[in-house]
Amino acid sequence: MKFFLTLTMLSMFIHSIESKYDVELEGDVKEWLAAVIGEPFPEGDFQAVLKDGTLLCRVMNVLVPGSVKKVYTSNLEFQQMANIDSFLNAARVKLTMPWSDLFTTVDLYLPANMAKVLLALTNVARKARKINNIRGIPALGPHMEHMRGGTR
Numbered sequence: 001m002k003f004f005l006t007l008t009m010l011s012m013f014i015h016s017i018e019s020k021y022d023v024e025l026e027g028d029v030k031e032w033l034a035a036v037i038g039e040p041f042p043e044g045d046f047q048a049v050l051k052d053g054t055l056l057c058r059v060m061n062v063l064v065p066g067s068v069k070k071v072y073t074s075n076l077e078f079q080q081m082a083n084i085d086s087f088l089n090a091a092r093v094k095l096t097m098p099w100s101d102l103f104t105t106v107d108l109y110l111p112a113n114m115a116k117v118l119l120a121l122t123n124v125a126r127k128a129r130k131i132n133n134i135r136g137i138p139a140l141g142p143h144m145e146h147m148r149g150g151t152r
Helices: 007-019 023-037 046-050 054-063 077-093 105-109 114-135 144-148
Strands: none
Touching (some): 023 046, 046 054, 046 114, 054 077, 077 105, 105 114
16 A cells, blocks of 8 residues: 655644744743853854754763864764754764753754753753762753652
8 A cells, every 4th residue: 555645744843843842842942052061052043053963062072071082073964964963973982872852963953843842851861960060060850760650
């Protein structure tokens, strides 16, 4: 049986993704990113600012120093996507986060699913705070213990 994606189905799918995007959470994530790097969040569209991956790599290197070895500053698409991949791999390995708590490069770069990017950055913030609480990583979202309904 063949599957045909109609324009109506595609429109419904895009609407369902867009309806999950939380503008208030975007503001919270911007504040968190700015607090981590110690400077104001750059002006411009949220996705456009993050698209080259350099800010994400800087954030990861603050959370886990030296975790992203090479950060590309080029406008070449494959290098920008490599930056995003480096951030995601560092989150996976250094913060021991499951892939299910992260986004894909395509989610941010195209952008295919910015709601997932926001949620993943919230997950990174929560995990980093749990691991690096002594260093004063700012909070974003509920603590992991509260999400499980208990304390540890």
